[in-house]
Amino acid sequence: PCGVGDLQKGEKYMNMDYIFFSTMQHAGDIAILNVSYDIACQWSKHLWQHMGQYPSTIHLCHHNNKTVTFLVPKFHLPAHIKLCQITYSHNLLKGMEQMDGEVPECGWANINPVTTNTQEMGPGSHHDILDNRFGNFNWKKFTNMGEYNQCMYLINYHIHNFEDFNNPLQYERPEQAAEWTLAVEQWELDSSQENPFASTGKSPTQAAIWLNLSQQEAKNLKHGMDYSLHEEVSHSMLISSGMEIEDQQ
Numbered sequence: 114p115c116g117v118g119d120l121q122k123g124e125k126y127m128n129m130d131y132i133f134f135s136t137m138q139h140a141g142d143i144a145i146l147n148v149s150y151d152i153a154c155q156w157s158k159h160l161w162q163h164m165g166q167y168p169s170t171i172h173l174c175h176h177n178n179k180t181v182t183f184l185v186p187k188f189h190l191p192a193h194i195k196l197c198q199i200t201y202s203h204n205l206l207k208g209m210e211q212m213d214g215e216v217p218e219c220g221w222a223n224i225n226p227v228t229t230n231t232q233e234m235g236p237g238s239h240h241d242i243l244d245n246r247f248g249n250f251n252w253k254k255f256t257n258m259g260e261y262n263q264c265m266y267l268i269n270y271h272i273h274n275f276e277d278f279n280n281p282l283q284y285e286r287p288e289q290a291a292e293w294t295l296a297v298e299q300w301e302l303d304s305s306q307e308n309p310f311a312s313t314g315k316s317p318t319q320a321a322i323w324l325n326l327s328q329q330e331a332k333n334l335k336h337g338m339d340y341s342l343h344e345e346v347s348h349s350m351l352i353s354s355g356m357e358i359e360d361q362q
Contacts (some may be wrong), residue, residue: 115139117243126156130163137173145180147206153183156198163312183302186214207301223250260321318355322350 115135120128129150140146150156162171173179183202185193193201203209227246231239284291296309317325326349333340341347346354 117247126163127291130158130160130300131167131171133160134164134167134171134173139173141174143179145182147182147184147209148202149184149186151186151189153185154193154201177301184209184214188213188215189217195312199308202310220247220250323343326352 115138116132118128118132133148137146148157150239162177183201184203184206185197187203190198191204198207202216203212224243224246229244231242234242237255279290293309296307300306300309330347330349342351
């Protein structure tokens with residue numbers, strides 16, 4: 114309830130704050146909140162300070178005693194910087210399974226055809242039509258969800274795949290596996306700890322990669338090995354051309 118609001122122009126913070134707090138007034142008994150939003154990395158920074166500017170009736174009471182985690186949906190996350198990708202990822206949060214956080218976006222395709230009609234309506238009819246449309250969409254989604262047996266099959270399937278990946282690591286590298294497991298569990302308990310998913314190495318530059326490929330090609334030619342697909346196009350040139358074409362698309 115109270116999870117939809119009218120926007121003047123664009124998604125301003127004040128609009129999103131009001132909609133969020135209006136929804137959260139019904140979440141007083143919930144101890145764990147996972148909040149997913151396209152720009153949660155920026156929007157969440159001063160959210161609790163902003164709450165003081167709104168009526169006390171929509172304040173999220175005792176939020177300091179709740180576990181509130183802000184996330185960015187999976188489709189939007191790759192456009193963010195690396196720090197965001199390891200801090201606001203659904204994949205790295207315990208208990209999130211394979212949730213992508215994009216489902217609220219999918220509903221807009223169902224609502225868009227209604228906008229032409231609602232533009233000419235007064236507030237009452239406008240809200241009634243949208244409430245009816247949202248309710249219909251939610252009901253169809255709920256009734257078309259997968260059956261329990263299918264869900265259990267997929268759960269067991271993913272558990273089996275994980276064990277196939279994890280068991281050899283436990284056997285071949287027990288010390289490293291134990292060290293990694295401990296680091297992840299500590300981070301899950303306290304996100305202020307060092308993030309174990311942060312990259313500790315430096316990515317090679319494009320120039321360094323081309324130099325390495327050229328040196329390898331020269332070494333192969335010196336030993337009489339030429340794997341080029343064309344006499345005027347080497348492997349490195351082919352890769353470089355492919356990347357340039359990709360950038361132009």
